[in-house]
Amino acid sequence: MSRIQRIKKGADIRLEGRPADTVSEAPSAQIYAVKPPDFEGVITKLDVRVGDNVKAGSTLFYDKKKPSVKYSSPVAGTIKDIVRGAKRRILAIEIEADSENSYVDFGVLDVSTSTRDQILSRLLEGGMFPFFRQRPFDVVANPDDLPRSIHISAFDSSPLAASTFVALDGRLADFQIGIDALAKLAGDGGVHLGLRSSDTTLAGVKNCQITYFEGPHPSGNVGVQIHHTAPLSKGEVVWTISPQDVANLGTLLKSGQYIPSRVVACGGSECKHPQHVLTLSGASISSIVEVPLKAHNGDDVRVISGSPLTGDQVSKDGYLGAHHFAIALLPEGHDPKFLLTTGWLSLGLDRFSLSNSFLSWLMPKSKEWALDTNMGGEERAFVVSGQYEKVFPMDIHPVHLVKSIIVNDIDSMEKLGIYEVSPEDFALCEYGCTSKIPVQKIVREGLDNLRNELG
Amino acid sequence: MKALHKIISSVKPHFEEGGKLAKFWVVFDSLETFTFTPGHVTNNGSHIRDGIDLKRTMFFVIVALLPALLFGTWNIGDQYYSSIGESADLFAKMIVGAFKVIPLIVVSYGVGLGIEFFFAAKRGHGINEGFLVSGMLIPLVMPVDVPLWMVAVAVAFAVIIGKEVFGGTGMNIVNIALTSRAFLFFAYPKQMSGEIWIHDVAASKGGGLLVDGTTGATALGYLASTVGKVVDTPPVQGVMNMFADGGMFSLHNCLLGTIPGSIGETSVIAILLGAVILVVTGIGSLRIMASFLVGGLLMGLIFNLLGLNGFMTLGPLHQIVIGGFMFGMVFMATDPVTAATTNTGKLIYGFLGGFFSIMIRVFNPAYPEGVMMAVLFMNVMAPMIDHYVLQANINRRQKRLQNI
Numbered sequence: 001m002s003r004i005q006r007i008k009k010g011a012d013i014r015l016e017g018r019p020a021d022t023v024s025e026a027p028s029a030q031i032y033a034v035k036p037p038d039f040e041g042v043i044t045k046l047d048v049r050v051g052d053n054v055k056a057g058s059t060l061f062y063d064k065k066k067p068s069v070k071y072s073s074p075v076a077g078t079i080k081d082i083v084r085g086a087k088r089r090i091l092a093i094e095i096e097a098d099s100e101n102s103y104v105d106f107g108v109l110d111v112s113t114s115t116r117d118q119i120l121s122r123l124l125e126g127g128m129f130p131f132f133r134q135r136p137f138d139v140v141a142n143p144d145d146l147p148r149s150i151h152i153s154a155f156d157s158s159p160l161a162a163s164t165f166v167a168l169d170g171r172l173a174d175f176q177i178g179i180d181a182l183a184k185l186a187g188d189g190g191v192h193l194g195l196r197s198s199d200t201t202l203a204g205v206k207n208c209q210i211t212y213f214e215g216p217h218p219s220g221n222v223g224v225q226i227h228h229t230a231p232l233s234k235g236e237v238v239w240t241i242s243p244q245d246v247a248n249l250g251t252l253l254k255s256g257q258y259i260p261s262r263v264v265a266c267g268g269s270e271c272k273h274p275q276h277v278l279t280l281s282g283a284s285i286s287s288i289v290e291v292p293l294k295a296h297n298g299d300d301v302r303v304i305s306g307s308p309l310t311g312d313q314v315s316k317d318g319y320l321g322a323h324h325f326a327i328a329l330l331p332e333g334h335d336p337k338f339l340l341t342t343g344w345l346s347l348g349l350d351r352f353s354l355s356n357s358f359l360s361w362l363m364p365k366s367k368e369w370a371l372d373t374n375m376g377g378e379e380r381a382f383v384v385s386g387q388y389e390k391v392f393p394m395d396i397h398p399v400h401l402v403k404s405i406i407v408n409d410i411d412s413m414e415k416l417g418i419y420e421v422s423p424e425d426f427a428l429c430e431y432g433c434t435s436k437i438p439v440q441k442i443v444r445e446g447l448d449n450l451r452n453e454l455g
Numbered sequence: 456m457k458a459l460h461k462i463i464s465s466v467k468p469h470f471e472e473g474g475k476l477a478k479f480w481v482v483f484d485s486l487e488t489f490t491f492t493p494g495h496v497t498n499n500g501s502h503i504r505d506g507i508d509l510k511r512t513m514f515f516v517i518v519a520l521l522p523a524l525l526f527g528t529w530n531i532g533d534q535y536y537s538s539i540g541e542s543a544d545l546f547a548k549m550i551v552g553a554f555k556v557i558p559l560i561v562v563s564y565g566v567g568l569g570i571e572f573f574f575a576a577k578r579g580h581g582i583n584e585g586f587l588v589s590g591m592l593i594p595l596v597m598p599v600d601v602p603l604w605m606v607a608v609a610v611a612f613a614v615i616i617g618k619e620v621f622g623g624t625g626m627n628i629v630n631i632a633l634t635s636r637a638f639l640f641f642a643y644p645k646q647m648s649g650e651i652w653i654h655d656v657a658a659s660k661g662g663g664l665l666v667d668g669t670t671g672a673t674a675l676g677y678l679a680s681t682v683g684k685v686v687d688t689p690p691v692q693g694v695m696n697m698f699a700d701g702g703m704f705s706l707h708n709c710l711l712g713t714i715p716g717s718i719g720e721t722s723v724i725a726i727l728l729g730a731v732i733l734v735v736t737g738i739g740s741l742r743i744m745a746s747f748l749v750g751g752l753l754m755g756l757i758f759n760l761l762g763l764n765g766f767m768t769l770g771p772l773h774q775i776v777i778g779g780f781m782f783g784m785v786f787m788a789t790d791p792v793t794a795a796t797t798n799t800g801k802l803i804y805g806f807l808g809g810f811f812s813i814m815i816r817v818f819n820p821a822y823p824e825g826v827m828m829a830v831l832f833m834n835v836m837a838p839m840i841d842h843y844v845l846q847a848n849i850n851r852r853q854k855r856l857q858n859i
Contacts, residue, residue, distance in 0.1 A: 013503070015503075231855060233852070233855050233856040234856060235856070302496075302502060304502055308501070308502045308503050309501045309502070309503070310500070310501070311502065312499060313498070313499055313502065328502075330502060330503065332496055333494065333496050334494040334496060335494055336460055336491035336492060336493055336494045337491060337492040337494075338459070338460070338490065338491055339489065339490055339491065339492070342492075343490075343491060343492040344492055344506075344508055344510040344511045344514070345511070345514065346506075348506055351505075351506035352505075352506075353505050353506050353507050354505055354507075355505070355507045355736060355737045355738070356735055356736045356737050357507055357511055357512070357515055357736040357737070357738065358506060358507070371503040372496075372503075373496040373497045373502050373503065373504075374492070374494065374495070374496055374497075374504065375493075375495040375496065375497055375504050376492065376504045376505060376506040376507070376508055377492060377504075377506075377507070377508020377509065377510065377511075378488060378493065378495070378508065378581060380508075380509045380583055380584075380624070380625070381583065381623070381624055381625030381626065382625050383509060383512070383583075383585065383624065383625045383791055383792055384509075384512060384738075384791050385740075385791040385794070385796040386740060386742075386791070386796075386798065386801070389798055395848065395851065396848070397797060397844075397845060397848060399796060400796075400797075400841075400845055415849045415852070415853075416845070416848070416849065417848075417852055423500075427500075427501050428501075430500055430501040430504075431501045431503065431504060431505055432505045432507070433504075433505070434505075434507050434508060434509055434512050435509060435625075436504065436508065438498075438500055439500070440499075440500040440501065441499070441500055
């Protein structure tokens with residue numbers, strides 16, 4: 001039983017340097033890092049000290065409030081450093097990998113004969129649980145909850161994203177085991193899988209409800225898919241997980257080993273060989289992609305772990321984020337732009353815009369753009385209306401929701417539907433905002449405030 | 456352009472804190488960011504950004520206003536020469552117009568931007584570009600012969616009371632340009648009516664130069680005189696004949712704009728050209744314009760069917776091409792700050808705006824410029840319209856909650 005959902009609002013931003021559909025295996029990195037800030041909502045309680053030896057699957061830290069949620073090492077090695085930031089907040093746990101990888105053996109678990117509790121405790125023990133995120137709040141899921149349903153978006157519609165088709169090539173058996181396990185974890189709502197209607201690789205997956213989505217980004221955002229299949233109301237909880245982690249979860253249950261494998265799309269106009277690379281979560285950027293010293297415009301190169309619309313800025317010797325399946329290399333835009341040539345009065349043949357005020361809208365749709373990181377203007381008060389609505393395919397009024405967050409009006413936030421959204425759903429709004437309002441940051445803060453308020 | 460940027464960078468320290476000219480930081484900053492979009496880069500969130508900013512948005516509105524501005528300038532000359540029965544070439548007409556329009560623009564921008572700079576410096580933020588458009592709209596809604604000091608007072612009132620007390624650009628309740636127009640209308644009713652719609656018409660009359668029959672009144676002025684009179688009487692018929700084919704206010708003349716009126720409002724064609732620019736670039740809301748038009752036509756049609764006075768017998772199409780209806784529809788009602796902000800709300804807002812525009816001008820001849828009153832009224836109502844649209848959205852969500 002499947003149905004087709006057409007998403008009309010949104011926009012595809014085609015960037016130069018789209019990764020080819022080939023996968024090359026990254027040389028194993030020397031240093032890996034697990035970054036607690038990648039896991040929204042966790043309060044880190046360390047389980048290791050510098051110099052400790054760990055195996056792949058050994059617990060590095062756990063959540064102080066929910067000690068059963070364990071965060072594991074992706075490789076075997078020695079704890080090299082624990083990086084701390086302001087107020088001694090732990091930013092990263094760096095592991096120097098051994099030359100031989102060895103795994104903690106969690107044992108094989110047959111999903112069909114196991115109970116929900118057995119599966120859940122295996123995922124918690126085996127370190128796969130932190131990859132579940134929950135709505136509301138878009139934070140690490142709570143294992144004590146019985147989620148109404150579990151949602152997986154099997155395609156990423158954001159620019160320069162990894163192709164699930166490429167990433168799951170040869171892993172369909174593990175993916176199915178993962179889905180079977182999720183079906184036991186989910187409540188009455190079951191498991192929902194969102195697919196592109198053109199994608200037939202996952203069409204045969206059983207034990208879940210398949211919905212086909214057509215239309216531009218953000219149709220691949222799991223939040224948009226939840227909204228159009230089974231919208232979330234106050235008091236309900238759903239879990240989400242990435243398709244690659246569903247397969248990893250299957251691997252854990254099948255083999256007893258924690259292998260957070262990642263097929264990462266490396267792309268962007270500054271990437272020499274845009275392609276997919278097989279590696280592990282937390283691998284060093286330098287082991288995955290070669291970062292040029294200078295961008296083609298003479299400026300520095302911005303390294304983004306994740307999508308250009310939502311990812312984190314990392315340094316050249318940084319690490320792949322836990323929830324990231326892409327690395328984008330884009331030129332920085334530090335050069336001031338003279339008003340007539342490239343600035344606010346330019347014709348704009350080279351500037352992709354959601355408005356039609358740049359001549360670029362006359363270009364063919366297939367053209368790929370090399371965009372830099374310039375803000376393209378200064379922050380202003382909200383003036384223009386109707387812009388966010390064009391790229392926000394939910395029955396929610398985005399501007400009014402954002403305004404209610406800015407003034408921290410909890411009651412209005414709830415009424416206007418904050419439980420359904422996550423910052424990534426607002427990425428296109430932020431991209432196209434005339435007033436350059438940092439929408440994603442505002443939404444993240446709003447979700448955090450609300451969560452603290454509700455305890 | 457590196458050289459220019461070097462010069463700007465070299466004088467920058469004088470304007471920074473501790474510099475001799477630190478008080479004028481706002482002025483410097485606005486000029487610097489005017490010439491060069493700053494090299495600010497994104498932090499986290501969306502790493503790439505659209506090139507559109509408020510400067511570009513506002514600039515396109517000004518571009519959209521240019522046809523109306525140029526035609527208005529020419530029309531001042533055209534009206535002047537035909538009122539004294541002389542013929543003149545395009546250049547001579549433009550010169551007469553420019554002598555009227557340029558001082559108006561200078562006063563409007565001078566006073567308005569001066570106040571903006573003052574408040575920006577006082578509040579320590581950059582200049583918001585909102586007044587770039589307001590400053591151009593204000594001259595276009597003024598009668599030709601309005602005294603400049605009145606314009607200065609009206610601009611000051613509109614910017615301070617209409618905008619800055621509410622927190623500046625983006626925070627105002629009612630449209631700035633219409634606030635200034637309404638201020639003049641209520642503060643100086645005597646000076647704002649009568650012989651100000653054609654350049655120098657009073658002087659020409661005194662000198663005996665005026666062509667017979669020229670009074671300098673606008674289409675709305677004539678029509679207002681028919682209200683309360685029986686339709687089939689000679690004075691009413693006389694007025695209505697001016698609107699028939701070949702008359703002074705024929706459909707043809709109104710579309711073209713060769714009639715007396717506020718500087719920018721007369722030519723429907725020039726205004727629609729601007730509307731196309733706004734709609735294609737996505738800067739003006741087509742929803743508001745279209746629903747405003749439908750509202751105006753519907754009210755015009757209802758009046759036309761009733762036909763109780765001369766004004767009402769005018770066809771709905773004719774209703775919307777006279778007065779400020781078109782200008783208000785394209786440039787005033789669509790102001791995103793004061794209009795409704797929800798998509799559904801915009802339809803309601805626009806429809807009622809157009810509806811009331813025609814209703815006010817016909818029902819109350821004391822307010823011939825019904826559009827101004829209607830848009831200001833709808834500006835005030837817009838938050839309430841949005842409130843109900845949002846409430847409907849909230850109710851849908853809560854209904855879903857009950858169904859679980």
